[in-house]
Amino acid sequence: MSELIEKLNWRYATKRMNGQSVPQEKLENILEAIKLAPSSAGLQPYNVVVIENKELKEKIYQSAAKQPQIPNSSHLLVFAAWEKITAEQVDKYMNLIASTRNVPLESLAGFQSNINNGILSRSEDVNFDWAARQAYIALGHAVVAAATEDVDATPMEGFDAAKLDEILGLREKGLRSVVILALGYRDGQQDPLMNAKKVRRAHEELFISI
Amino acid sequence: MSELIEKLNWRYATKRMNGQSVPQEKLENILEAIKLAPSSAGLQPYNVVVIENKELKEKIYQSAAKQPQIPNSSHLLVFAAWEKITAEQVDKYMNLIASTRNVPLESLAGFQSNINNGILSRSEDVNFDWAARQAYIALGHAVVAAATEDVDATPMEGFDAAKLDEILGLREKGLRSVVILALGYRDGQQDPLMNAKKVRRAHEELFISI
Numbered sequence: 471m472s473e474l475i476e477k478l479n480w481r482y483a484t485k486r487m488n489g490q491s492v493p494q495e496k497l498e499n500i501l502e503a504i505k506l507a508p509s510s511a512g513l514q515p516y517n518v519v520v521i522e523n524k525e526l527k528e529k530i531y532q533s534a535a536k537q538p539q540i541p542n543s544s545h546l547l548v549f550a551a552w553e554k555i556t557a558e559q560v561d562k563y564m565n566l567i568a569s570t571r572n573v574p575l576e577s578l579a580g581f582q583s584n585i586n587n588g589i590l591s592r593s594e595d596v597n598f599d600w601a602a603r604q605a606y607i608a609l610g611h612a613v614v615a616a617a618t619e620d621v622d623a624t625p626m627e628g629f630d631a632a633k634l635d636e637i638l639g640l641r642e643k644g645l646r647s648v649v650i651l652a653l654g655y656r657d658g659q660q661d662p663l664m665n666a667k668k669v670r671r672a673h674e675e676l677f678i679s680i
Numbered sequence: 681m682s683e684l685i686e687k688l689n690w691r692y693a694t695k696r697m698n699g700q701s702v703p704q705e706k707l708e709n710i711l712e713a714i715k716l717a718p719s720s721a722g723l724q725p726y727n728v729v730v731i732e733n734k735e736l737k738e739k740i741y742q743s744a745a746k747q748p749q750i751p752n753s754s755h756l757l758v759f760a761a762w763e764k765i766t767a768e769q770v771d772k773y774m775n776l777i778a779s780t781r782n783v784p785l786e787s788l789a790g791f792q793s794n795i796n797n798g799i800l801s802r803s804e805d806v807n808f809d810w811a812a813r814q815a816y817i818a819l820g821h822a823v824v825a826a827a828t829e830d831v832d833a834t835p836m837e838g839f840d841a842a843k844l845d846e847i848l849g850l851r852e853k854g855l856r857s858v859v860i861l862a863l864g865y866r867d868g869q870q871d872p873l874m875n876a877k878k879v880r881r882a883h884e885e886l887f888i889s890i
Binding site: 471472474475478479481483499501502503504505506507508510512514517518519520521522523526566567570571588599602603604606607608609610611613614615618619625627628638643648649666667668669670671673676677678679680 | 681682684685688689691693709711712713714715716717718720722724727728729730731732733736776777780781798809812813814816817818819820821823824825828829835837838848853858859876877878879880881883886887888889890
């Protein structure tokens with residue numbers, strides 16, 4: 471078994487956290503893993519809100535997500551997908567590629583036209599769902615990175631997205647929250663799931679080999 | 681920088697692969713990372729088709745996904761989300777929890793009723809999108825696991841899902857393909873992107889710290 475698989479077996483959806491802070495270096499590695507997640511066409515059509523403030527976590531807990539790990543997490547990461555994909559965002563991305571790789575913008579015309587035809591032409595709803603999926607790849611990266619840093623991480627969907635968006639002012643930024651990741655440390659005394667055996671479908675139920 | 685971040689910087693969306701096979705042990709670690717990915721309520725509402733057969737890869741390349749890394753990949757992983765969520769699937773999951781953790785089925789009644797109210801009550805379209813998102817978490821796990829095994833991995837969305845479903849007979853199984861991951865090894869001679877600098881939005885463009 472690889473070290474990564476050991477770490478992934480160690481992790482679980484922590485329901486009770488103990489309030490301990492995740493050190494800055496570990497947090498930065500988790501954020502870097504998010505930043506390095508692949509996305510369709512490389513567009514990264516999402517933002518991630520990083521929340522450490524105690525009062526804000528309490529407010530989110532009370533009004534949007536009554537999940538007990540929230541107030542005792544170290545950080546909450548709110549993955550927020552772009553509500554729509556705009557020509558301005560695509561232009562900005564092209565400029566980013568050109569400046570990062572030191573290539574003329576004109577050399578990217580074919581790629582830009584693929585994005586225009588393939589993505590900009592779709593409906594806002596389709597693009598929002600697509601953006602949300604990309605954010606979930608980044609969530610997967612964050613979960614693995616947290617485990618390798620011995621940090622507990624609990625993904626959460628069961629929250630009131632509209633309320634959370636309001637609390638964080640996301641709609642004004644063209645964003646909608648899609649999933650939360652609580653980071654912190656398991657509370658060994660309080661978490662009934664800490665020693666529960668991991669439940670996963672058997673290899674032959676999950677994989678179809680052809 | 682952690683070792684994981686180094687590996688994630690090494691990886692890139694490989695466009696040309698060299699046909700070399702990924703050793704079985706590495707493949708198994710990547711599949712195990714997929715199996716250990718978290719999912720909403722733990723339901724893992726997807727299957728992953730593992731394709732090694734050359735003719736089948738060629739057929740997929742020709743008819744569903746003209747992407748050059750496909751014929752020269754070692755394995756293609758097709759992530760296929762459940763078309764709908766059924767009461768039978770939820771029952772099966774409850775039985776799996778009960779047998780894995782050696783607890784009576786009755787002790788799970790509250791959890792089952794949450795799933796029934798929260799998930800089974802939704803429309804098929806909503807649940808398919810939700811299932812697809814869960815599959816993307818597993819995709820994120822696979823991408824990271826491949827990088828830690830020094831295996832190249834290219835996620836692909838630009839394929840004809842209906843054609844791929846037909847080739848693989850997925851609809852009869854209640855599945856729809858949502859994303860492909862090609863596993864293999866970069867072709868150092870042929871891949872123009874191999875040495876291209878990674879393009880990512882700056883930390884302060886991607887993260888919003890509160």
